[in-house]
Amino acid sequence: MEMDRESGKLEQIVYQFRSKILHVILDSRVPSLHHRHQRQLQQQESLSLSRVRKTDKWFNLVLGDRPAVLENLNFSLRNLLDPMIIDVILVHNGSCSSSVDNLYTPSAAASGPSTETVIERWVVQYDCPRVIATPSGADTSVSYKKTYKKSIVLLRSLYAQMRLLPAYRIFRQLSSLSQTYNFDLIYKVSSFSHPFSREEEDVMKEYSFVPVEALPGHLCVSVTYCPTLSEFNLEPLVSLPPKIITDYVGSPTTDPMRSFPSSEKGVRATSFPLRGVRPPSSAPFQRPHSWSSGFHRGFPFTQNQSLGGSPPAYRTSPVPYDIASPPSDMYGNRIQNHRLSTLQQVTAYDEYQLSPPFSPSASPSPPTYLSSANPLLTHHRSETAPVTIPLPLTGRSSRYLSPNSSDPSRHSLPPLSPRSSKHDASSQESPSGIRSYRKIEALRAGESPSGLANHYSVLKVVKDSKDDSGRFSGLLSSSGSPRIGFSRSSSRLSFQDDTDDCEFSCPFDVDDVDASDSLASQNIEGKKASEFTAQSAGKKSQDAAVGILVHMLRTALPLRQDSSCYSAYSLKTECEGGFGTASEFYMPRKTADALEELKSYREMKDLLLSKSGARVVRKEEM
Amino acid sequence: MRTIIMNCEVCQLKELEVEHFEIREVLRCILHTIVFHRALGLVRPKDVDLELFEITYVQCGDVEVEKKIDEKIDHFISWVEKHPNKKSQICLSFYEVKSKQPSWFTNKTERLYWEQWYLNLNVTQHPKSHLGKSHHSKVVIDPGDSGASEERSSRRAAVEASLREVLFQIIKFVNEKKDHVPPISEGVIYFPYEITIPRKFQ
Numbered sequence: 001m002e003m004d005r006e007s008g009k010l011e012q013i014v015y016q017f018r019s020k021i022l023h024v025i026l027d028s029r030v031p032s033l034h035h036r037h038q039r040q041l042q043q044q045e046s047l048s049l050s051r052v053r054k055t056d057k058w059f060n061l062v063l064g065d066r067p068a069v070l071e072n073l074n075f076s077l078r079n080l081l082d083p084m085i086i087d088v089i090l091v092h093n094g095s096c097s098s099s100v101d102n103l104y105t106p107s108a109a110a111s112g113p114s115t116e117t118v119i120e121r122w123v124v125q126y127d128c129p130r131v132i133a134t135p136s137g138a139d140t141s142v143s144y145k146k147t148y149k150k151s152i153v154l155l156r157s158l159y160a161q162m163r164l165l166p167a168y169r170i171f172r173q174l175s176s177l178s179q180t181y182n183f184d185l186i187y188k189v190s191s192f193s194h195p196f197s198r199e200e201e202d203v204m205k206e207y208s209f210v211p212v213e214a215l216p217g218h219l220c221v222s223v224t225y226c227p228t229l230s231e232f233n234l235e236p237l238v239s240l241p242p243k244i245i246t247d248y249v250g251s252p253t254t255d256p257m258r259s260f261p262s263s264e265k266g267v268r269a270t271s272f273p274l275r276g277v278r279p280p281s282s283a284p285f286q287r288p289h290s291w292s293s294g295f296h297r298g299f300p301f302t303q304n305q306s307l308g309g310s311p312p313a314y315r316t317s318p319v320p321y322d323i324a325s326p327p328s329d330m331y332g333n334r335i336q337n338h339r340l341s342t343l344q345q346v347t348a349y350d351e352y353q354l355s356p357p358f359s360p361s362a363s364p365s366p367p368t369y370l371s372s373a374n375p376l377l378t379h380h381r382s383e384t385a386p387v388t389i390p391l392p393l394t395g396r397s398s399r400y401l402s403p404n405s406s407d408p409s410r411h412s413l414p415p416l417s418p419r420s421s422k423h424d425a426s427s428q429e430s431p432s433g434i435r436s437y438r439k440i441e442a443l444r445a446g447e448s449p450s451g452l453a454n455h456y457s458v459l460k461v462v463k464d465s466k467d468d469s470g471r472f473s474g475l476l477s478s479s480g481s482p483r484i485g486f487s488r489s490s491s492r493l494s495f496q497d498d499t500d501d502c503e504f505s506c507p508f509d510v511d512d513v514d515a516s517d518s519l520a521s522q523n524i525e526g527k528k529a530s531e532f533t534a535q536s537a538g539k540k541s542q543d544a545a546v547g548i549l550v551h552m553l554r555t556a557l558p559l560r561q562d563s564s565c566y567s568a569y570s571l572k573t574e575c576e577g578g579f580g581t582a583s584e585f586y587m588p589r590k591t592a593d594a595l596e597e598l599k600s601y602r603e604m605k606d607l608l609l610s611k612s613g614a615r616v617v618r619k620e621e622m
Numbered sequence: 623m624r625t626i627i628m629n630c631e632v633c634q635l636k637e638l639e640v641e642h643f644e645i646r647e648v649l650r651c652i653l654h655t656i657v658f659h660r661a662l663g664l665v666r667p668k669d670v671d672l673e674l675f676e677i678t679y680v681q682c683g684d685v686e687v688e689k690k691i692d693e694k695i696d697h698f699i700s701w702v703e704k705h706p707n708k709k710s711q712i713c714l715s716f717y718e719v720k721s722k723q724p725s726w727f728t729n730k731t732e733r734l735y736w737e738q739w740y741l742n743l744n745v746t747q748h749p750k751s752h753l754g755k756s757h758h759s760k761v762v763i764d765p766g767d768s769g770a771s772e773e774r775s776s777r778r779a780a781v782e783a784s785l786r787e788v789l790f791q792i793i794k795f796v797n798e799k800k801d802h803v804p805p806i807s808e809g810v811i812y813f814p815y816e817i818t819i820p821r822k823f824q
Binding site: 052057062063150154159164168212 | 655658659661662663664665666667669676677678679680786789790792793796797798800803805806
């Protein structure tokens with residue numbers, strides 16, 4: 001009886017040891033898993049070790065919640081005598097001279113050359129002899145305690161070594177939210193593997209941890225890895241490519257009389273081809289993460305990831321019993337939709353060629369957000385380009401006030417992150433037209449104001465730099481969260497409007513927060529009116545913001561060389577008394593155009609108000 | 623207090639040639655890595671990226687450990703400034719505290735050292751150079767001196783490679799020597815340790 005109990009403990013140690021190793025390895029090689037871990041860290045109120053889960057207490061190494069996929073994987077390899085082989089595979093999409101072209105012809109990129117290379121192979125095995133001498137009870141008891149202690153030491157060194165191997169750098173690059181690359185890391189867990197070729201063996205190095213005595217056998221862990229990854233042409237892709245907006249209001253084919261959608265319906269925005277930017281997510285009211293690994297660096301993929309990309313070209317693993325990682329699109333990103341649908345298909349892990357996705361609870365779509373009654377936000381989770389109106393310069397940093405930035409890429413806005421949307425929902429703010437993606441460039445070109453619905457502003461919120469650093473430092477202190485670049489300190493994740501393309505990983509999370517901050521600050525002034533009247537003192541700041549926005553757009557270069565229409569627009573008139581008379585406008589502009597413009601400004605104002613907490617319900621026809 | 627060094631495992635780490643401004647980062651990296659491997663209580667590992675090198679090391683996440691290590695590094699840097707261009711050494715020792723029956727001739731407690739790590743540094747630059755005392759500053763590059771810049775880069779790469787070797791050396795040592803590690807006490811995160819500058823270097 002005593003013997004059985006002791007051997008049961010040993011089995012448990014071996015089982016948990018394998019699970020823990022799997023967790024350590026995948027957490028530092030699979031960006032999505034790591035992001036989830038980072039999200040959990042951020043969501044925890046404190047890093048107190050008194051509230052860790054039971055699974056975390058194993059081997060005294062707190063790694064965060066163990067994703068269900070790990071349990072499934074370990075369960076599928078529950079025969080403790082079989083080795084557990086974890087392959088870390090580099091998927092390298094063929095380098096294309098024109099990555100931008102791939103955006104418009106995604107199918108071409110998806111069918112481009114893509115190679116998979118095993119860059120690391122971890123083998124975990126409980127090496128047990130066939131003939132087992134029966135140890136005494138006392139020996140067994142002492143034995144499993146020693147085994148447990150030595151396993152703890154081994155796991156410590158494995159954890160540290162994961163960060164020293166070459167693949168870790170790739171993992172950190174992929175974990176960065178500011179760039180997408182022409183490569184990706186996937187994993188494969190199985191009980192056997194194809195041996196390396198002679199050439200591969202010549203290149204790779206091997207390291208074996210000293211086996212841990214686990215009588216009657218030994219726990220053995222070894223790794224075979226590529227010592228250098230320089231021969232792979234791993235490069236970042238163009239992060240914010242331009243895309244032609246076909247329904248741009250300036251287009252002759254666009255109906256200038258198209259009505260401006262109401263706030264209830266939501267603002268339809270043009271989607272961008274997703275570049276695999278992994279939007280961060282965080283608990284409500286928390287500062288979006290900048291990364292992580294932590295450190296720095298949960299960053300689920302929104303459903304909009306599938307908008308611009310082609311269907312994933314998943315290459316099935318040649319090994320029938322492999323449990324591989326989810327497929328990726330041409331940008332090397334996980335397709336969340338695909339993964340979720342995959343979850344439902346998982347029945348027999350042995351023969352399933354896609355890795356078990358995360359449990360629904362780990363879905364990147366925040367449940368609270370999806371259940372929100374806010375259809376606009378739901379709708380706009382697939383949309384892009386939060387727009388913020390700059391506040392009047394009141395001593396805040398002006399680092400972000402640059403609508404006419406010389407960098408064209410900054411005018412293209414990344415997709416809305418669920419974090420920002422989640423923030424909206426949790427703030428109980430109605431869909432913000434500002435954040436929901438208005439492009440006001442129409443004004444620049446003197447276009448019909450009805451086009452405001454589908455245009456994006458390049459404005460960023462003027463924000464308090466102090467808040468930025470404080471928030472980010474708080475996020476990064478606990479871990480090596482994903483960083484921009486590899487050897488840079490967390491200070492670079494503060495908002496520095498420098499030439500670095502990765503000034504911050506999620507600018508529009510910043511904007512969202514700041515937009516809410518700015519609107520919240522405006523809300524303090526008390527906005528009750530529902531009519532757009534610029535002369536009200538209480539609304540002065542918002543109107544001033546709108547005015548500034550309009551002025552900036554007005555002074556920007558027009559898209560069309562139709563200066564007559566552009567110069568006729570009078571901001572001053574608007575500020576003074578709204579759209580008083582149609583005669584204020586230049587003859588070529590119709591009254592309807594002006595009304596459209598007015599409606600658009602009203603809409604913007606409503607959205608600002610709603611953002612600040614005042615629910616403005618507009619029933620007027622737009 | 624009586625000190626006993628018996629059956630003590632000793633690890634001499636490979637010597638590192640560092641410049642003054644690199645001392646803090648290098649020492650933090652090495653000391654925390656060793657302590658992490660000897661913090662066998664419940665820890666939440668904390669990844670830290672070095673600023674000067676492309677290396678991520680792991681801390682055990684304990685605030686007291688971080689504070690103590692930083693203090694000792696400050697102490698060491700002060701010593702280095704007083705003894706420039708000298709080879710230096712830091713000793714990280716783990717011990718057990720054994721209470722002893724008090725008597726007329728013996729102290730109440732004694733320390734049983736069971737492991738000692740020797741960090742060997744060769745600080746190559748005078749601390750009061752034009753780089754000043756900034757521990758985190760990067761090397762100021764003269765725009766017109768591309769040759770010196772290349773030399774600096776290659777030197778930096780060499781230091782990084784050496785530091786990585788030292789970290790692998792630590793991992794190898796902790797894996798090979800496990801039997802001497804004392805049992806883990808309940809509620810204790812890390813074994814008691816001390817960081818000292820050996821007398822012969824003082």
